[in-house]
Every structure is written in C-alpha cells, then in structure tokens.
Amino acid sequence: MKRRRSAEKRFRVYGLISVLFGLLCLVVLFGDILSKGLAAFSQTVIRTEVVLDADYLGLNKNSSSDEIRAANFEGLLKNHFKEMVQPDGRKERRQLYSMISAGAAWQLIEAVQANPGLIGQAVTFDLIADDDVDQWLKHDRGVEGINTRMSEVQIAWMESWIEQGMLTTRFNTLFFTNGDSREPELAGIHGAIKGTFLTLLVTFLLSFPIGVAAAIYLEEFAPKNRITEIVEININNLAAVPSITFGLLGLAIFINIFGVSRSTPLVGGLVLTLMTLPTIIISGRAAIKAVPPSIREAAFGLGASKVQVVFHHVLPLALPGMLTGTIIGMAQALGETAPLLMIGMIAFVVDVPGFINDPSTVLPVQIFLWSDSPERAFTERTSGAIIVLLGFLVVMNTAAVMLRRRLERRW
Amino acid sequence: MSIIENHTTCGSPLVESPKLTARNVGVFYGEKQAIFDVSLDIGSNEVIALIGPSGCGKSTFLRCLNRMNDTIDICSVTGKIELDNEDIYDPKVDVVPLRARVGMVFQKPNPFPKSIYDNIAYGPRIHGLAHSRVDLDEIVEKSLQRAGLWNEVKDRLHAPGTGLSGGQQQRLCIARTIAVDPEVILMDEPCSALDPIATAKIEELIDELRENYTIAIVTHSMQQAARVSQRTAYFHMGQLIEVNPTDQVFTTPEHSLTEAYITGRFG
Amino acid sequence: MNYSSLIIVVLILLGAGYLLGRNRARAIAGQGVKLHSLPTHYGALVALWTGLPPLLLLLLWALAEGPVVDHLLVAQLPEAVQQGSSADIQLAISKVHNLASAAGVGAVAELQPAVEHLVALESRANILHSGVVLSLALLGVAVTWRRVQPQLRARSEVEGIVRKLLFASSGIAVLTTLGILASVLFEAWMFFGKVSVFEFLFGTSWSPQIALRADQSGSSGSFGAVPLFAGTLLISAIAMFIAVPIGLMSAIYLSEYASPRVRSYAKPALEILAGIPTVVYGFFAALTVAPVIRSIGASWGLEVSSESALAAGLVMGVMIIPFVSSLSDDVINAVPQSLRDGSYGLGATRSETVRQVVIPAALPGIVGAVMLAVSRAIGETMIVAMAAGLAANLTLNPLDSVTTVTVQIVTLLVGDQEFDSPKTLAAFALGLVLFLVTLVLNYVALKIVQKYREQYD
Known part of the structure; x- marks a missing residue:
C-alpha cells in the first residue's frame, strides 16, 4: 500500500513538472527576447553644435532642395569632428569618422531642407552614432575584459564625450520610421510593418468572405453526399498541411503561370489566404452549428426562404464566432514566414511599400533576414522586431478572446 | 401495441367544405415510416385538435401541412395534401408563399433575438406586405392587439423579445405568425412550456382567433383539446385512428384505442 | 482603362442596375399588379447580372493576359534568342517588358521589334478588354431590366445565384489541394525526367549545387x-x-x-x-x-x-x-x-x-x-x-x-x-x-x- 501511495505521488509530481516545464519555457523565451530586444528601442546619439558653413557647403538661403541634397554635408561633419577631437594621423581619423553613422549627414540635409534659414548658423544636432558606438555604450562600457570592437583611442574619446554630456541615448524613433538598411543603426521596421499590413489586408479581404461563404454552404446548403464528404476531409487535411507547401503552390501557380509579380503583398496575401481559409471555414462551421435550430424553424415557419433564413438570422448570430476564428487565422498568417520566403518576399527592400503591388517584405521575414546578419546590433534589432510582432499577436488574440466572451451569452 | 393492418379511420375524417385536405399521406424518415396512410380534412374556421401518445406522429403530420418537413433532408412525403384544392407538394409550388398562408407556432417559444417590433415586422418585410413605415407600424400594432399582448408591451416595442416571460414570448410568436396574415395556423403543443395561467391566456386567444383563421393544434393535454377544439383526431403509431366532434371523442369514443388513451391507460 | 478603374466603373454600373431594377419593379407594383418577389429582389437580380459576368471575365483576362502576351512575343525575338534555351527566352522577354515600361531608356536594337510589338499588343489588349467588359455590363443591365416583369421569379433567381457563389467558395478549398498537387506533381515529373526516382529516393549523397564548368566532377549535382x-x-x-x-x-x-x-x-x-x-x-x-x-x-x-x-x-x-x-x-x-x-x-x-x-x-x-x-x-x-x-x-x-x-x-x-x-x-x-x-x-x-x-x- 505504501508503495502504491508513493507511486501515486510520483505520478502526480511528473505531471506537475511537465506543466511547469512548459510554463518555464514560456518564461525563458520571453525573458530572453525581452532582455535582448528592449535595448533596440533606444539609440545612441552625439549631441553637438555644428556650424552650417555657407561657404564650405556652397549654399545660401535660397538654395533649392536638390542643391542642398548635393552639398557636401558629410565633409562638413568630418571637419567638424576633426577640429573637435584633433585625431592624430590618418588611422585615428578613419577611426573617428567610423564612429558617426552615414545617416548623420542626412539628418543635416533634412534639417536644412526643412528650414534653409539655418544655413550659416550654428545648430545643435543629436547626430546618430554608429552601431558600434551604440553597442559599446549600451553593453560594454565599464565591463572588464570584454572583447569590444572599439579601440582604446575611441574609448577615450567616448569617455570624454560622456563627461561633456554629448553622448546620450534617446528613444529610437528611426526603428519605427525607417525601412530596412545595411547599417544597423539606420535599419527600421516601418517597411516591414507596412508590408505586413498590406499583405494581411489582402488576406483578410479574400479569406473572410470566401471562408464565411464556404462555411455557410457546407453547413447549410451542401447535400449530404460523397462530394461534400470529400470537400470536408479535404478542408480538415488542408488545415494540417505544412505551410511551406502553400509557398510551392504560390511560386508554381500564382507567379509562374499567372504572372503575378514576385515579392508583393498581393501574391503574399493570395498564398496566406489559401493557408488561412481552412481555419476560417472550420471555425465558421462551428459558429453556425451553435445557432439554435429553433431560430431557423421560427423563420421557416414565417415563410422565409432558406437563403433568407441564413442571411437574416443565422449569419448575424454566428458572426462573432466567425470573426473570432478569422482573427485567429489572421494571427497565424501574421506569424507565417516559410511560404513567403518562396515567393520572394525575402528581398532586401529599403523603400516603404505604398500599395499591394510594390515589392515589400513582412515582419517575420524581416526578423529572419536580420537574424542572419553578423552584427551584434542586428541581433538586438531582431529581438526588438520580435517584441513588436509578439505585441501585435497579443493584441489580436486578446481581441479574439474578448469576442468569444461576448459570444458566450446564450440567446 | 402494433400497427393495425389495413386500418380505416373511424368517425368522420372528411368535411363538407374543407380548407386543407390530406389524402393517403405517408411520411418516411429515410427507410423508417412515421405516418401511414392518413386522410383527413380540416374545415374553414374550425379548431381541430390532434392528440395521441408521444411519438404517434401527430407533430410530424402537422409539419407536413406547411412543408416544414422539407428542412429535414431525409424526410419524404407521399400522398396528396391540398390547400384550397391546390396540391402543396406540386414541384412547381414555391414553399415561401405557402408557409405565409399556413403559419406555424412551435412548442417552445422561439422569438428572434431582436426587438419585439422587429420580431413582428420580419414576416411582413420579407413578404412585402407593408408599403410604408406607417403600414408596418399598423400591422405590428394590430397583430400584437390580436394576440392580446399590445397593452403589455406597447411601451417597450424596441426592447428585445427574448426579455419577455415565457407566456408573453409565446403570444409574441403567435402575433408574429398573425402578422403575415395566414389562412391556417398550425400550433405544435404551444402551451407545453408554459404555466397554467399563461396557458389559459393562450387558450382564450385560440378561441378568439377561430373567427378569422383555421387552426390545427397538436396537444398533449386532453383537457386542452376538449376546451379549445371542435373536432379531435386521435393518432396512434403513425396511424389516424379516429376523428369525431370533440364532445363525442371525450364521452363516447368509437375506437377502443381512443378510449384506452382518454381514460389514461397509456399516454 | 486599367483594371482598377474598370472595376470601379463596373461597380458603379452594378449600383445603377440595382436602382433601375428596383424602381421598375416599384413602378409595376404601383399600378396595383402583384409582384412575385420584393422590388429589392428585382434590383439585386439586375445588379448581379450587370456586375458578375464582367468581373468574372476581367479576372480570367487578368490571369491569361500575361502568358498569352509572352507567347506572342517569342515570335518577335531575334532568331538567336529563339533558338536558345527556355531560360534565355525568359530573360529576353523580361528585358523586353522592362524596355517597354521605361520607354527610351537604354534601347537594345535587336529587341526593338519585340518592344514595339509589345507596346502595340498592350494598347490593343487594353482597348479590347475595356470594350468587352463594359459592353457586357451594359448588356447585362439592358437585358435583365427588360426582364423585370411581375411574373419573373426574381427571388428564386437571385437565391440560385447566391447558392452558386457559396458553392464556388467552398470549391476553392478543393482547388487549393489540386493546385498544390498539380504544381508539385508537374515540376517533380520534370525533375524525375532528369534524375531517376530510384536515385532520388535511395541515393545517399546530396549536393544540388551545379558546377560552373561542365568538366568538373559532379557537374549535374x-x-x-x-x-x-x-x-x-x-x-x-x-x-x-x-x-x-x-x-x-x-x-x-x-x-x-x-x-x-x-x-x-x-x-x-x-x-x-x-x-x-x-x-x-x-x-x-x-x-x-x-x-x-x-x-x-x-x-x-x-x-x-x-x-x-x-x-x-x-x-x-x-x-x-x-x-x-x-x-x-x-x-x-x-x-x-x-x-x-x-x-x-x-x-x-x-x-x-x-x-x-x-x-x-x-x-x-x-x-x-x-x-x-x-x-x-x-x-x-x-x-x-x-x-x-x-x-x-x-x-x-x-x-x-x-x-x-x-x-x-x-x-x-x-x-x-x-x-x-x-x-x-x-x-x-x-x-x-x-x-x-x-x-x-x-x-x-x-x-x-x-x-x-x-x-x-
């Protein structure tokens, strides 16, 4: 008896451990991503007063936008830092220049384009620092024996800048306003988010009406015969087919046969539509089944036709449930990566897409692309992008749960 | 209790000027036969009660009269049912106007999860009975008044119909049926889910409705059949055993099965 | 007209068809004639016949145009290219497309006839499909509007069309499976024409990278x-x-x-x-x-x-x-x-x-x-x-x-x-x-x- 009781206890503990293990994985995963990624939302800048020398730039207050763009702001910045730091020799000069992002000159250009009156004045800028400076300030400063990419001279400069209050961090707005870039400090997720939005828009506009219509047909109109049965089995299986095969279909049929252009939200949306349809159809049928038959009878008894019964009574009552299923399907589509790789959404796209036939990428693919980059700063950005992606997913799933709560009222 | 071979209905199933006539009606659910060779007339402006033990086919027969059985895939009907001498099972007949002419009230009150007003207005809307908002308001008021519900709900027409009490809900369903101006009203145990007071109100209502409509009512309660109907039809195992004026059925039943049922030997 | 403006025009016609049909039905009902269906059903019927056929045609056209145009272009390519592998032809055709869309930039002399042919083809196709689609829509309005009569069973017809649309939607799931099967089967079939099934399923060496020079070992991977x-x-x-x-x-x-x-x-x-x-x-x-x-x-x-x-x-x-x-x-x-x-x-x-x-x-x-x-x-x-x-x-x-x-x-x-x-x-x-x-x-x-x-x- 004692043996049996201890066996009982052991079994129970195994179960508890399993559950805890699952939850632990969840905590570790989130903790890991957050610890790596939160730093992506801040950015290191060098605050300094730059004299916008009219003679050096060859500009005056009436210069056009194009002239401003062509002016040598990069040289101006180089001179500015050279005079400030007084580097010794060519090697040090090069090290100095490498600490400022290529985007800094653009900051000046944009400021002057917005207000040509600045020319000739001394203006204080928060210039974007290079990603190595960024990483050093966030992670390496004051840590003994760490293998940093900065030389001793560079570290000395940075320490003196910090003393003068020049080297600070601020919220990383560029991360949300820029498209992709080869320079980590300039790379942002705006393009990917826009691409995701357009792709999901196409997916929703196609999959919701088609899914709802298919669910209605199968639940309300389809005769119970062999063909209907095959369609049902087919849909259930399709829900479990690996997502990558949908990518093969997209490549072979949409792109190669129908000539839809690659890398666009249109073709991405088409592929994701086919992928989410089974989810929407299955949940839609469940929602229709849950509508009590007495409502249908009442409408039939009044002389409503089948189509009227469905569209006037069944559909409005089933709609919250269908929407829940659709949101869950869209959340799946939002996180999907593999099939999109195959239809060219993996291309390096700097421009933010404007419409569904512009080349673009999506958030998960952007994560995949960045995770492959060797720079440490890209790892940080990858995690940052993951946090944003998970944030979207949390919002969508919360919406689905809330809808389901509302649905639980009985009529 | 087995099926009686070659049974012919006792009493007087047929009347002089029928509204609805059923001849040799059989109903099958797939292979299984639920109704055997039933012939019955329902006269204008009469209330006929269909009684019998559970599963005797009285509800099934009732549902044939406005083709509600069409909504069940495996159900098929043989024989002939005519409404004003028109075969309602003719392939050319559209069930939609048919069901508008032969309305139905169900066992459990089943108002739509909409407002009281919309519950009543739905039928007239889909049949295009109202040409203006004023027309529709009038139909709604008249139907609710006929169903004796107007005074109770006139101040909250836009409150949900599901918020009413069970008896009120059932009267709402009757009002909803009346709103499409049917000729025949089929009632499938309309009081089985209600308390005695609500039941009394509905019975009173049925009596008033007789002036304008033909009513067939399935009921489990013999008292109810006795109170509201002029003729009573007794069903047993899918067969129509006896049809006679109500008084006669409850005092001097012709068939021994009818007698056994009304004296409470089974039920 | 490009596709999006064409779609908008068809949608406007669809809306107009609805109003026309409904109003005609109302006018008939106003004379005291009993209609079979509600006026809105007549409107919906006219709208469906106005909108559906042109939109379906447009969809088919959009799908077929690319491949058909490319096929017609091949004949205009220089002899040398036509003789080449299908990859070369593909390349040349996409070049022609690029040249045609960015007119005047970096013209390539031997492709010029094909570019001109493409521009001509595209403008002809444009006129053709705009014309066909619009006349189909107008035809739909006209014919169905005339059919609006008291005895027309508009509700049954509309519901029949709705049922068919619902059925077609559920068919998409099946088409998806067939599409997956067809795409993988077809390409896999071509693959097994080059590499034997036996080698693929039982071979133990996988190196799909194809060598650059033909004489290198394992040139076929x-x-x-x-x-x-x-x-x-x-x-x-x-x-x-x-x-x-x-x-x-x-x-x-x-x-x-x-x-x-x-x-x-x-x-x-x-x-x-x-x-x-x-x-x-x-x-x-x-x-x-x-x-x-x-x-x-x-x-x-x-x-x-x-x-x-x-x-x-x-x-x-x-x-x-x-x-x-x-x-x-x-x-x-x-x-x-x-x-x-x-x-x-x-x-x-x-x-x-x-x-x-x-x-x-x-x-x-x-x-x-x-x-x-x-x-x-x-x-x-x-x-x-x-x-x-x-x-x-x-x-x-x-x-x-x-x-x-x-x-x-x-x-x-x-x-x-x-x-x-x-x-x-x-x-x-x-x-x-x-x-x-x-x-x-x-x-x-x-x-x-x-x-x-x-x-x-």
Missing part, C-alpha cells in the same frame, strides 16, 4: 535525398522525445489532477506556446539554445556543431508541447466518467486509474494526436532553417549538423531560379514527398480521432 530524410526524422524524433511525454503528462495533470482554477490559467498559458511564430523559435534556437548546448558540450569534452540537430529538435519539441497536450486533453476528457468510477470503485488510486483505464481507453485518440504532431514536426520549416544546418550529413548523432527536407526546399528556392534546372525542380520533388507524407499522416490521424470520438458519443 547529386540528388540522393536519404540524408535529408534521415535529418528530418532525427530532428522530429528529438522533438517528439520532448513533446510527447511532457505534453501527455501535462494533459493528464491538467485534466485529472489540477483544480479548475489552476487549469483555467495553465491551459491557456501553455497554448501561448503554440501561438508564437516559428521564426521566433528559430531565432531562440539559433542564438540562445545552440550556444548553451555547445558550451555544455564543451565542458563535457564533447564536440558540438554550432548548428546541431539537438538545438533545433529541442526547441521544436517545446513548440509542439501544447499541440500534443491540448489534443490529448480533448481525448482524455472524452473518456466517460463511468469508466473512471468503475476503477475507483475497485479501490484503484488515481494514477492507477489513469494508467490502467483512462490511457488505454484514450489510446487511439492519443496515437492520432501524436501522428498529427509528427506531421507538424516534419513540415516545420523556420526553426530548422535557422537552427539546423545546410550540410547533408547522414548521421544519427544529435550533436552533428544535419539538414531537412524543408530547409532544402527553402534554400533551393530562395533567390533567383531558373525554372528548368534540376536544382529548382528538386525542391518540388522534395515538396511532393513532404506533401504526400504529411497528407497520409493527417488523413490517418484524423480518421483515428474521428472513430475514437464516435465510440464515446
């Missing part, structure tokens, strides 16, 4: 897929080794032991694991788990590859836990309480009841759940693409780097492809194997689960 199958199975096995015991025990604990309160929190929390995008798992496996495993291995004196099968398998296992647990949970809950009561009545403890009564009764369902999980693991792409390697090693050592079917499909198809090289086609052959294997697994698993459910319903 080698396409023995056994290392990929082995790698896939190895990683799936590791994943199952984690997911099945933990998922199953979690399900048992949550359904038999946990209080309703704990259950109501723990179950959704576990299911969050299933909702996390796989690319996130891949990142986690490659950047966190793999280095940890490597350093642990190093401290034990083991050599661990930086892209080990173990890391990918472990993380995949974690991803599949909620999949196994929620399916098993359903299955265990379907076991009737009477069976448990019978066992308790004999004095069995909870764990004995679970092990000797509940699990055996639920076994078919659990087997089905595990099969679905296996199919999931086999088809998983991102985790392996990021955390497992590309090296096609034939090994059972979980510390080595292996590659999988899905990784190879992605690798072969990402980037520019030539559509008739065996390298690209091989991806489709792999896709065919993947599709068939998962299809069989899913089909059998769903059947088993369904049978099991019926047993206790």
Whole structure:
C-alpha cells in the first residue's frame, strides 16, 4: 500500500513538472527576447553644435532642395569632428569618422531642407552614432575584459564625450520610421510593418468572405453526399498541411503561370489566404452549428426562404464566432514566414511599400533576414522586431478572446 | 401495441367544405415510416385538435401541412395534401408563399433575438406586405392587439423579445405568425412550456382567433383539446385512428384505442 | 482603362442596375399588379447580372493576359534568342517588358521589334478588354431590366445565384489541394525526367549545387535525398522525445489532477506556446539554445556543431508541447466518467486509474494526436532553417549538423531560379514527398480521432 501511495505521488509530481516545464519555457523565451530586444528601442546619439558653413557647403538661403541634397554635408561633419577631437594621423581619423553613422549627414540635409534659414548658423544636432558606438555604450562600457570592437583611442574619446554630456541615448524613433538598411543603426521596421499590413489586408479581404461563404454552404446548403464528404476531409487535411507547401503552390501557380509579380503583398496575401481559409471555414462551421435550430424553424415557419433564413438570422448570430476564428487565422498568417520566403518576399527592400503591388517584405521575414546578419546590433534589432510582432499577436488574440466572451451569452 | 393492418379511420375524417385536405399521406424518415396512410380534412374556421401518445406522429403530420418537413433532408412525403384544392407538394409550388398562408407556432417559444417590433415586422418585410413605415407600424400594432399582448408591451416595442416571460414570448410568436396574415395556423403543443395561467391566456386567444383563421393544434393535454377544439383526431403509431366532434371523442369514443388513451391507460 | 478603374466603373454600373431594377419593379407594383418577389429582389437580380459576368471575365483576362502576351512575343525575338534555351527566352522577354515600361531608356536594337510589338499588343489588349467588359455590363443591365416583369421569379433567381457563389467558395478549398498537387506533381515529373526516382529516393549523397564548368566532377549535382530524410526524422524524433511525454503528462495533470482554477490559467498559458511564430523559435534556437548546448558540450569534452540537430529538435519539441497536450486533453476528457468510477470503485488510486483505464481507453485518440504532431514536426520549416544546418550529413548523432527536407526546399528556392534546372525542380520533388507524407499522416490521424470520438458519443 505504501508503495502504491508513493507511486501515486510520483505520478502526480511528473505531471506537475511537465506543466511547469512548459510554463518555464514560456518564461525563458520571453525573458530572453525581452532582455535582448528592449535595448533596440533606444539609440545612441552625439549631441553637438555644428556650424552650417555657407561657404564650405556652397549654399545660401535660397538654395533649392536638390542643391542642398548635393552639398557636401558629410565633409562638413568630418571637419567638424576633426577640429573637435584633433585625431592624430590618418588611422585615428578613419577611426573617428567610423564612429558617426552615414545617416548623420542626412539628418543635416533634412534639417536644412526643412528650414534653409539655418544655413550659416550654428545648430545643435543629436547626430546618430554608429552601431558600434551604440553597442559599446549600451553593453560594454565599464565591463572588464570584454572583447569590444572599439579601440582604446575611441574609448577615450567616448569617455570624454560622456563627461561633456554629448553622448546620450534617446528613444529610437528611426526603428519605427525607417525601412530596412545595411547599417544597423539606420535599419527600421516601418517597411516591414507596412508590408505586413498590406499583405494581411489582402488576406483578410479574400479569406473572410470566401471562408464565411464556404462555411455557410457546407453547413447549410451542401447535400449530404460523397462530394461534400470529400470537400470536408479535404478542408480538415488542408488545415494540417505544412505551410511551406502553400509557398510551392504560390511560386508554381500564382507567379509562374499567372504572372503575378514576385515579392508583393498581393501574391503574399493570395498564398496566406489559401493557408488561412481552412481555419476560417472550420471555425465558421462551428459558429453556425451553435445557432439554435429553433431560430431557423421560427423563420421557416414565417415563410422565409432558406437563403433568407441564413442571411437574416443565422449569419448575424454566428458572426462573432466567425470573426473570432478569422482573427485567429489572421494571427497565424501574421506569424507565417516559410511560404513567403518562396515567393520572394525575402528581398532586401529599403523603400516603404505604398500599395499591394510594390515589392515589400513582412515582419517575420524581416526578423529572419536580420537574424542572419553578423552584427551584434542586428541581433538586438531582431529581438526588438520580435517584441513588436509578439505585441501585435497579443493584441489580436486578446481581441479574439474578448469576442468569444461576448459570444458566450446564450440567446 | 402494433400497427393495425389495413386500418380505416373511424368517425368522420372528411368535411363538407374543407380548407386543407390530406389524402393517403405517408411520411418516411429515410427507410423508417412515421405516418401511414392518413386522410383527413380540416374545415374553414374550425379548431381541430390532434392528440395521441408521444411519438404517434401527430407533430410530424402537422409539419407536413406547411412543408416544414422539407428542412429535414431525409424526410419524404407521399400522398396528396391540398390547400384550397391546390396540391402543396406540386414541384412547381414555391414553399415561401405557402408557409405565409399556413403559419406555424412551435412548442417552445422561439422569438428572434431582436426587438419585439422587429420580431413582428420580419414576416411582413420579407413578404412585402407593408408599403410604408406607417403600414408596418399598423400591422405590428394590430397583430400584437390580436394576440392580446399590445397593452403589455406597447411601451417597450424596441426592447428585445427574448426579455419577455415565457407566456408573453409565446403570444409574441403567435402575433408574429398573425402578422403575415395566414389562412391556417398550425400550433405544435404551444402551451407545453408554459404555466397554467399563461396557458389559459393562450387558450382564450385560440378561441378568439377561430373567427378569422383555421387552426390545427397538436396537444398533449386532453383537457386542452376538449376546451379549445371542435373536432379531435386521435393518432396512434403513425396511424389516424379516429376523428369525431370533440364532445363525442371525450364521452363516447368509437375506437377502443381512443378510449384506452382518454381514460389514461397509456399516454 | 486599367483594371482598377474598370472595376470601379463596373461597380458603379452594378449600383445603377440595382436602382433601375428596383424602381421598375416599384413602378409595376404601383399600378396595383402583384409582384412575385420584393422590388429589392428585382434590383439585386439586375445588379448581379450587370456586375458578375464582367468581373468574372476581367479576372480570367487578368490571369491569361500575361502568358498569352509572352507567347506572342517569342515570335518577335531575334532568331538567336529563339533558338536558345527556355531560360534565355525568359530573360529576353523580361528585358523586353522592362524596355517597354521605361520607354527610351537604354534601347537594345535587336529587341526593338519585340518592344514595339509589345507596346502595340498592350494598347490593343487594353482597348479590347475595356470594350468587352463594359459592353457586357451594359448588356447585362439592358437585358435583365427588360426582364423585370411581375411574373419573373426574381427571388428564386437571385437565391440560385447566391447558392452558386457559396458553392464556388467552398470549391476553392478543393482547388487549393489540386493546385498544390498539380504544381508539385508537374515540376517533380520534370525533375524525375532528369534524375531517376530510384536515385532520388535511395541515393545517399546530396549536393544540388551545379558546377560552373561542365568538366568538373559532379557537374549535374547529386540528388540522393536519404540524408535529408534521415535529418528530418532525427530532428522530429528529438522533438517528439520532448513533446510527447511532457505534453501527455501535462494533459493528464491538467485534466485529472489540477483544480479548475489552476487549469483555467495553465491551459491557456501553455497554448501561448503554440501561438508564437516559428521564426521566433528559430531565432531562440539559433542564438540562445545552440550556444548553451555547445558550451555544455564543451565542458563535457564533447564536440558540438554550432548548428546541431539537438538545438533545433529541442526547441521544436517545446513548440509542439501544447499541440500534443491540448489534443490529448480533448481525448482524455472524452473518456466517460463511468469508466473512471468503475476503477475507483475497485479501490484503484488515481494514477492507477489513469494508467490502467483512462490511457488505454484514450489510446487511439492519443496515437492520432501524436501522428498529427509528427506531421507538424516534419513540415516545420523556420526553426530548422535557422537552427539546423545546410550540410547533408547522414548521421544519427544529435550533436552533428544535419539538414531537412524543408530547409532544402527553402534554400533551393530562395533567390533567383531558373525554372528548368534540376536544382529548382528538386525542391518540388522534395515538396511532393513532404506533401504526400504529411497528407497520409493527417488523413490517418484524423480518421483515428474521428472513430475514437464516435465510440464515446
């Protein structure tokens, strides 16, 4: 008896451990991503007063936008830092220049384009620092024996800048306003988010009406015969087919046969539509089944036709449930990566897409692309992008749960 | 209790000027036969009660009269049912106007999860009975008044119909049926889910409705059949055993099965 | 007119058709004639006949135009190109398209006739399809409007069309399956024309990269897929080794032991694991788990590859836990309480009841759940693409780097492809194997689960 009781206890503990293990994985995963990624939302800048020398730039207050763009702001910045730091020799000069992002000159250009009156004045800028400076300030400063990419001279400069209050961090707005870039400090997720939005828009506009219509047909109109049965089995299986095969279909049929252009939200949306349809159809049928038959009878008894019964009574009552299923399907589509790789959404796209036939990428693919980059700063950005992606997913799933709560009222 | 071979209905199933006539009606659910060779007339402006033990086919027969059985895939009907001498099972007949002419009230009150007003207005809307908002308001008021519900709900027409009490809900369903101006009203145990007071109100209502409509009512309660109907039809195992004026059925039943049922030997 | 403005015009005509039809019906009803249907039904009927045929035609046109135009262009290409491989022709045609759209930029003399032909073709096609579509819409309005008569059964007709549209929607799911099958079958067929099925299924050497010079050894690549199958199975096995015991025990604990309160929190929390995008798992496996495993291995004196099968398998296992647990949970809950009561009545403890009564009764369902999980693991792409390697090693050592079917499909198809090289086609052959294997697994698993459910319903 004692043996049996201890066996009982052991079994129970195994179960508890399993559950805890699952939850632990969840905590570790989130903790890991957050610890790596939160730093992506801040950015290191060098605050300094730059004299916008009219003679050096060859500009005056009436210069056009194009002239401003062509002016040598990069040289101006180089001179500015050279005079400030007084580097010794060519090697040090090069090290100095490498600490400022290529985007800094653009900051000046944009400021002057917005207000040509600045020319000739001394203006204080928060210039974007290079990603190595960024990483050093966030992670390496004051840590003994760490293998940093900065030389001793560079570290000395940075320490003196910090003393003068020049080297600070601020919220990383560029991360949300820029498209992709080869320079980590300039790379942002705006393009990917826009691409995701357009792709999901196409997916929703196609999959919701088609899914709802298919669910209605199968639940309300389809005769119970062999063909209907095959369609049902087919849909259930399709829900479990690996997502990558949908990518093969997209490549072979949409792109190669129908000539839809690659890398666009249109073709991405088409592929994701086919992928989410089974989810929407299955949940839609469940929602229709849950509508009590007495409502249908009442409408039939009044002389409503089948189509009227469905569209006037069944559909409005089933709609919250269908929407829940659709949101869950869209959340799946939002996180999907593999099939999109195959239809060219993996291309390096700097421009933010404007419409569904512009080349673009999506958030998960952007994560995949960045995770492959060797720079440490890209790892940080990858995690940052993951946090944003998970944030979207949390919002969508919360919406689905809330809808389901509302649905639980009985009529 | 087995099926009686070659049974012919006792009493007087047929009347002089029928509204609805059923001849040799059989109903099958797939292979299984639920109704055997039933012939019955329902006269204008009469209330006929269909009684019998559970599963005797009285509800099934009732549902044939406005083709509600069409909504069940495996159900098929043989024989002939005519409404004003028109075969309602003719392939050319559209069930939609048919069901508008032969309305139905169900066992459990089943108002739509909409407002009281919309519950009543739905039928007239889909049949295009109202040409203006004023027309529709009038139909709604008249139907609710006929169903004796107007005074109770006139101040909250836009409150949900599901918020009413069970008896009120059932009267709402009757009002909803009346709103499409049917000729025949089929009632499938309309009081089985209600308390005695609500039941009394509905019975009173049925009596008033007789002036304008033909009513067939399935009921489990013999008292109810006795109170509201002029003729009573007794069903047993899918067969129509006896049809006679109500008084006669409850005092001097012709068939021994009818007698056994009304004296409470089974039920 | 381009497609979007054409669609807008058709939609406007559709709206106009609705109003025309409805108003005509109202006018007839106003004369005291009894209509068969409501005026809105007549409106809807006119609208449907106005909008549907042109929009359908437009869709077909949009799908067919590209291939047809390209086909017509081939004849205009220079002789030399026409004689070349299909890849050359493809290249030339896309060049022609580029030249035509950016008129005047960097003209290529020998392609000029084709460019001019394309411009002419496109403008002709434009006029043609605009004309056909618009006249179809107008015809629809006119004919249906005339048909609006009291005895027209507008409601039945509209409902008939609606039914057909609903039916067509459900047909898309079937078309998707056929589309997948057709695409993988066709390309795989071409692949097997170049590489024998036998070599593909049983060969043990996989190196699809084609040598640049013809005289190099292995110039045609080698396409023995056994290392990929082995790698896939190895990683799936590791994943199952984690997911099945933990998922199953979690399900048992949550359904038999946990209080309703704990259950109501723990179950959704576990299911969050299933909702996390796989690319996130891949990142986690490659950047966190793999280095940890490597350093642990190093401290034990083991050599661990930086892209080990173990890391990918472990993380995949974690991803599949909620999949196994929620399916098993359903299955265990379907076991009737009477069976448990019978066992308790004999004095069995909870764990004995679970092990000797509940699990055996639920076994078919659990087997089905595990099969679905296996199919999931086999088809998983991102985790392996990021955390497992590309090296096609034939090994059972979980510390080595292996590659999988899905990784190879992605690798072969990402980037520019030539559509008739065996390298690209091989991806489709792999896709065919993947599709068939998962299809069989899913089909059998769903059947088993369904049978099991019926047993206790």
